Amino acid sequence: MLKLEHIVWDAPDGRRILDDLSFEVPDGKLAVITGPNGGGKTTAAKIIAGLVTPLSGRIFLDGEDITALDATERAKAGVSFGFQQPVRFKGITVRRLLEISAGGKVSEGKLCDYLAKVGLCAREYLDREVNATLSGGEIKRIEIASVLARGTRITVFDEPEAGIDLWSFTNLIRVFEDLRRDLCGSMVVISHQERILRIADEIIVIADGKLRERGPAERTLGTLLSGTDVVAGCVKQEEMFR
């Protein structure tokens, strides 16, 4: 179980970005975090991954306080994080990245599995470098594969669907559903997409650095789509594109 308690974070310019944020994600559950741009979702995810240190508040993994652990220690303790903007590396191949993720040498078959899950052909991609020649959608899929290869207790994806085409989107949803089924931990997906919100066990709405709403998917989604809330706009927009 993942638990955030009274998290506060200020930007270097002094602006309060996260303001007493608390929520928890029980084992075996998929929580989807949504909310307006700039609301603090990515910052919250980075606080979970240990990339940002909160000013105050605590983070718990299975009841254990992990607030003082740095990014490496959190990763080893069982936290994975898929970046909203994946990082590119000159000279590091997809194979190498996935092997680092998996924590050592892995069989060709396993590597293929990770890539197949995100709709990439291993033969074409394993020996390519994770550099600027990969398209936005390709690097995003590789980022997701790098998280899948870890298989940890806590998995956080930051807008995994961004840049992924519609056909693959359906498959991506299946990946999350599979992951939830096989999961012996908690999963957090940050998303603005209604189709991802629909597979959530719980929806968490963050706006202005605060927990705006939180509840079972059906109920929260209903409120969001009814348009009475400020954050309804971003979810409704997606409807227009469908």
Place this chain on the structure above:
Amino acid sequence: MSEIRINETTKKLLSEISDFSGEFKGAYNIRENGACAGRRSSEHIKITSKTDKPGLEIRIDPHTAGETVSIPACVTHGDVDDLVYNDFFVGEGADVVIVAGCGVHTETGEPARHNGIHRFLLGKGARVKYLEKHIGTGKGIGLRSIDPVTEAELGEDAVLEMDTAQIGGVDRTLRQTKATLGKGAKLFIRERILTERDQTAQTEFSVELNGEGSGVDLVSRSVAKDASHQEYHSVIIGNTACTGHSECDAIISGSATVNAQPELHANSEDAALIHEAAIGKIAGEQIMKLRTLGLTEEEAEATIIEGFLS
């Protein structure tokens, strides 16, 4: 002469700079401390000693296909200053691999230096892959220097791929590469350099694109650590309709310094020349990403550098 008589240090150096496993496949010449320690010509590749100065003439017959010629040079103790001139004549339509690594080793306070001057004459349509790996080893405080000079003349439609790496132990280096390209000729250069402690590396490229449709692609990647210093200077001259691209990417850490001076000269309106240069420390987000995969900061840095120089 076909028997190989080399010392243990040379053996070790050879395994680092070439795929030596007690033997070479194809034609070879091993130079050890300025003397020949083994040579073999093949049916299509003839290696002979120069008569006017130290060095070799390597003649590759026209249309020789799929052969490799290795001419490694090793300096295995201090107080050696080796100078050698090797000329390659690559016949029309030949397609070969040339391996010319160099290792310098010193266990004493005396300096060890190798200075190889390599000239390549590529006939029409010839294709050469030229691999050059340089290392320095040994615990001696004597300076290990390697100062290679490479001069290439590419005939019509010739292709030269030069892959050169110097990733450790060489204290001083001045690397000079000059090339002139004929019609439709292509030159690809991949250079990787790592300097640490108080090492210095200076690298100079000068490429003249004289033939219509000729092109050069020059990629240099370097890592400068500790208090080391690197200088990069490239000159690409486009005299006709041609393409030139150079890219100099450097990662610095510690108190290292890097100076990059790319020069492009377009002497024709149809010369398309591009240069890209980037110098900086490892991007923080790269380290962050690898840490979220469980690597420590040090492991992340080492992984990034290893990939960058691969």
